[in-house]
Amino acid sequence: MVRKKTNEVKEVEKSMAELLWDQIKDVDLNMFALPNQQAHKHLTPNFKFEEALHVTLSSQAVLPVLEEKIKALRFNSKKLLLSQKSQFVVISVEQ
Numbered sequence: 539m540v541r542k543k544t545n546e547v548k549e550v551e552k553s554m555a556e557l558l559w560d561q562i563k564d565v566d567l568n569m570f571a572l573p574n575q576q577a578h579k580h581l582t583p584n585f586k587f588e589e590a591l592h593v594t595l596s597s598q599a600v601l602p603v604l605e606e607k608i609k610a611l612r613f614n615s616k617k618l619l620l621s622q623k624s625q626f627v628v629i630s631v632e633q
Contacts (some may be wrong), residue, residue: 553588558629561613562591567603577604581627590630592623601627 552560563578580600581593595601608620608629617632 553585554631555583555585555588555591558591558613558618558631559583559585561611562608562618562629565607565611567600567607569599569603577607580604584626590628592626592628594625595627 563576563581563583565577567575567577567580569575580596581604582596584592584594586592595604604627605620608618611618613631619630619632621628621630
């Protein structure tokens with residue numbers, strides 16, 4: 539049997555964690571008096587848990603700034619919540 543190569547790109551549905559990461563990864567974090575400090579430079583996402591975004595922080599100093607930014611964001615007009623769970627900071631959507 540011969541398989542024909544195609545250039546088809548299958549669109550995969552994103553998990554809630556991936557959608558949340560897409561929303562926050564480029565958020566400006568005004569910290570350390572340095573310009574261009576976006577969330578993706580200080581957070582490492584973990585997509586193992588699909589229902590909420592679990593991230594690890596590069597430094598605990600990021601947490602207060604992240605909390606302030608998360609409070610101001612909305613996902614489908616719902617508030618985002620931030621909590622700590624063992625080694626992760628969990629970002630989820632209010633139910």
